[in-house]
Amino acid sequence: MDGSAGRCPHAGPCARGALGMNLLRFRASVGHVADFVHAAGDLGGRGGPMVRPIEGLRRQQAHQAGQRTRYLREVNLEGGWEEGDIELLIAGRADGIDLSAAVPVVEEIKTFRGDLQSLRQQRGKVHDAQAGLYAALFARRSDAELLLTRVRYLEADSEVASDIEHTWSRAELEDFFDTTCRAYAGWLLGAASRRRARDASLRALSFPHGAFRTGQRSLAGAVWKVLGTGEPLLAEAPTGIGKTVAVLYGALRRLPEIDAARLMYLTARGPGRASALQAVAQLEAEGAVLRTLDLRARETLCFLPGTPCNGSACPYARGYYDRRRAALGELLATDHAQQPCVIDAERTRRVAGTHQVCPAALQKDAARWSDVVIADMNHGLDPFARQRALLDPDEGGAAVLIDEAHNLEDRAREMFSAALDSHALRTLGVDLRGSAAALGQGLERMARQLETCPAAPALADLTPLAEQLERLLSELGDWLGHAPAGGLFARCRGTYGSLLRWWTIWREVQAAPDAWRVTVQFSDPGATRMALRCLTPAAPLAREQARWKGLVLFSATLASSEHLIRVLGLPQQTRTLRLGNPFPPSHQQVLLVGDLDLRHRARAASTPALAQLIIDLAHARPGHHLVFVPSFAFLRTLSAAVAERAEAALPDASCLCQRPEMDEAGRREFLDALSRPDGRTRIAFAIAGGIFGEGVDLAGEQLVGVVVAGLPMPPPDVERRAIRDYHGVDGFDVAYRIPAITRLLQAAGRLIRSGRDVGTLCLVDCRLAQPGYRRLLRPDWIVSETGCAGVGEAVTAFWAHHPAMNERRDQHAQDQDHLHHRPCNRELSDARTALPGGHERSPAEHVPRRSRIRDQGDQLDPDTESKSALSGPHPAGHAGSGNPYR
Numbered sequence: 001m002d003g004s005a006g007r008c009p010h011a012g013p014c015a016r017g018a019l020g021m022n023l024l025r026f027r028a029s030v031g032h033v034a035d036f037v038h039a040a041g042d043l044g045g046r047g048g049p050m051v052r053p054i055e056g057l058r059r060q061q062a063h064q065a066g067q068r069t070r071y072l073r074e075v076n077l078e079g080g081w082e083e084g085d086i087e088l089l090i091a092g093r094a095d096g097i098d099l100s101a102a103v104p105v106v107e108e109i110k111t112f113r114g115d116l117q118s119l120r121q122q123r124g125k126v127h128d129a130q131a132g133l134y135a136a137l138f139a140r141r142s143d144a145e146l147l148l149t150r151v152r153y154l155e156a157d158s159e160v161a162s163d164i165e166h167t168w169s170r171a172e173l174e175d176f177f178d179t180t181c182r183a184y185a186g187w188l189l190g191a192a193s194r195r196r197a198r199d200a201s202l203r204a205l206s207f208p209h210g211a212f213r214t215g216q217r218s219l220a221g222a223v224w225k226v227l228g229t230g231e232p233l234l235a236e237a238p239t240g241i242g243k244t245v246a247v248l249y250g251a252l253r254r255l256p257e258i259d260a261a262r263l264m265y266l267t268a269r270g271p272g273r274a275s276a277l278q279a280v281a282q283l284e285a286e287g288a289v290l291r292t293l294d295l296r297a298r299e300t301l302c303f304l305p306g307t308p309c310n311g312s313a314c315p316y317a318r319g320y321y322d323r324r325r326a327a328l329g330e331l332l333a334t335d336h337a338q339q340p341c342v343i344d345a346e347r348t349r350r351v352a353g354t355h356q357v358c359p360a361a362l363q364k365d366a367a368r369w370s371d372v373v374i375a376d377m378n379h380g381l382d383p384f385a386r387q388r389a390l391l392d393p394d395e396g397g398a399a400v401l402i403d404e405a406h407n408l409e410d411r412a413r414e415m416f417s418a419a420l421d422s423h424a425l426r427t428l429g430v431d432l433r434g435s436a437a438a439l440g441q442g443l444e445r446m447a448r449q450l451e452t453c454p455a456a457p458a459l460a461d462l463t464p465l466a467e468q469l470e471r472l473l474s475e476l477g478d479w480l481g482h483a484p485a486g487g488l489f490a491r492c493r494g495t496y497g498s499l500l501r502w503w504t505i506w507r508e509v510q511a512a513p514d515a516w517r518v519t520v521q522f523s524d525p526g527a528t529r530m531a532l533r534c535l536t537p538a539a540p541l542a543r544e545q546a547r548w549k550g551l552v553l554f555s556a557t558l559a560s561s562e563h564l565i566r567v568l569g570l571p572q573q574t575r576t577l578r579l580g581n582p583f584p585p586s587h588q589q590v591l592l593v594g595d596l597d598l599r600h601r602a603r604a605a606s607t608p609a610l611a612q613l614i615i616d617l618a619h620a621r622p623g624h625h626l627v628f629v630p631s632f633a634f635l636r637t638l639s640a641a642v643a644e645r646a647e648a649a650l651p652d653a654s655c656l657c658q659r660p661e662m663d664e665a666g667r668r669e670f671l672d673a674l675s676r677p678d679g680r681t682r683i684a685f686a687i688a689g690g691i692f693g694e695g696v697d698l699a700g701e702q703l704v705g706v707v708v709a710g711l712p713m714p715p716p717d718v719e720r721r722a723i724r725d726y727h728g729v730d731g732f733d734v735a736y737r738i739p740a741i742t743r744l745l746q747a748a749g750r751l752i753r754s755g756r757d758v759g760t761l762c763l764v765d766c767r768l769a770q771p772g773y774r775r776l777l778r779p780d781w782i783v784s785e786t787g788c789a790g791v792g793e794a795v796t797a798f799w800a801h802h803p804a805m806n807e808r809r810d811q812h813a814q815d816q817d818h819l820h821h822r823p824c825n826r827e828l829s830d831a832r833t834a835l836p837g838g839h840e841r842s843p844a845e846h847v848p849r850r851s852r853i854r855d856q857g858d859q860l861d862p863d864t865e866s867k868s869a870l871s872g873p874h875p876a877g878h879a880g881s882g883n884p885y886r
């Protein structure tokens, strides 16, 4: 479902289009309209054996291949329907059109297992409506007076086919098309008036707080320019610029002009989602009329976890389609003047509970009618979780905004990888012996086959296993269709998901075998894990991107744009933007300590010197320091060494340590300790690339120093080595160096969060002095190289001469008075950064005295945007004369 104002797109003559009247155009697929208007009864039917999409596709293709010569397969059809100033454009692909008989036959093919009568009862009306809509669209390009529609049901496991046929005159088809569209238009009328209000509000939208901060105008303008051009944008915008609101502002200002129904905002972590929701709220406060949906996983929303999603088992699936419209009407209804329109999990569950419908299905339906959908990266990209309908061009499509793009490479590799675990298969097989003996034996057979496979199988060796797995999927699908709710059902559904993922990735592998590697890990006897590891996600990502109506990727830390363009499958014409640091460089002392070897084999020998360095630093500048290290083993050793020295040198100091598998309470406790500065020194140890390496916002005295000790390289396991080998001469960069520097930059980014923050960043590792690593550090850092022994003196000199220090001392005195009233963490950060008029006030510049200073020659001027570089094949402003950023 899409709506955009524009000239009538009819291929044929259109009076209003010819007169230049503005129509509000909505786009929807045949399948969606048929379902929305004609569906009734239960979600997921009454249970029964499942047919996997690929099974349906194969059976359908076999059927199509056996047809006569004048049989057209997969015919694209589209046509319009108008009323008032609304136009509905309906499009889709008919399965087959048989022109061999006197009366053309429009075929809709469905593959099924189980009871056909029950399927007809549940979904027959929708199937018939799909065939009727396709026939009506085909009739517009045919001169036949009569047409036959045939819904052909193919049994998945036999050659049997059953047909439901209906003969239509042209007038009957046109009447059916008109009636269906009119029923759909009942919803469009409401959507159209909202859309007009939305577009008007977005065209007049001002930037929140009345003024752009440094860098925000460039970023918003670049987003505005690229959307609608077909060229992606890859933008690096350092912390503090306010990139989330800038990107959303640029995209929303553009939305009324481009052919996209919605914005899909994808994030990698919870804090990114919270930032997006906060930015939407700011834009709504400026007058944007938006419907925003915070998309959540089914497991988060479900009322009855572990229950089969069908009408026999779940009361919220039973009669879902009969109550859907009322529930959807309430969920979508808002008085924008009264409240921001965010459809979150709580609201979805509340409305779904009132109407006794499935909240997960209701959320999906609501997403189609939303302007901004905020979701995890999985929902845009993962073959099993992506929301196809929201991104489908036939449904209006979406422009995609991806935050924290530095995470995308690894996340995408995970999404396009799959593993089978023999232990899990065997355990489930044993547990099924009593209730489903044949299925249990099948699972145990599969486990044995995994355990006896060669240690390094070639892809071709896996074909028998894939065939066995396909049969097992069918049996498990049958069982799930009838299974009672409970723990065994939930486990079987989980295993079904794992098998299906493996099998689907296996099919991807066939198209580009070089981009995947098979890895086999044998652990205890009876525990073998076989994985299909994606080495580069470029091909599947490129395929997905081609369907989107625009793409913006952004992050605070992109170690190498060229690298990301290659591994993410971005086109060569991708435009890049790198913004300078918005804060004065003099607020951050960057020390590079290059005389300590912290490679794995040398860590034990270097630990005493590193511990002393940290003590010297904390002695020179008391307060809160975060020390990032590459591993938990090193964290334990180093923190013990620091604690031992601190007893004598810093008796008032305390140490905190990140623990493996830290839960939310532990995480909060860790951050709370840092968020209440009281004059004491706290040295916190955390893992670079871990939970405290991103999304942590400690401002002012909450954090005065960050140490990144050692390069946080990914572990050199068999999968990393495969990635390195695959990428040839760039292999080391792709597999190790770039991920390590990305984690380092993220960790370093915890230090300066606002224009009033001052701090010392200490990077310790001899490898960082090498050009291959140095070139990946931020060019706007002023790096001072020093040795271990010189850190204390350098830190003392920096802070002694920094004008902010006096202010800090005054502030600290006040903090002591108001300690119990201090806001913590983000609240504190926001309070300090929100200055009157929305401008970030820069403290007076001061260049500290430094020993052995080595400036980066190409540092960016933080107070102007003149050196912000938007690279690409087109000059700025090429996108149209309405560019508000010229």
Ligand code: SF4
Residues within 6 Å of the ligand: 043, 298, 302, 303, 304, 305, 306, 307, 308, 309, 310, 314, 315, 316, 317, 357, 358, 359, 360, 361
């Ligand atoms: S409420 Fe839960 S079990 Fe019921 S249909 Fe929805 S997701 Fe499935």
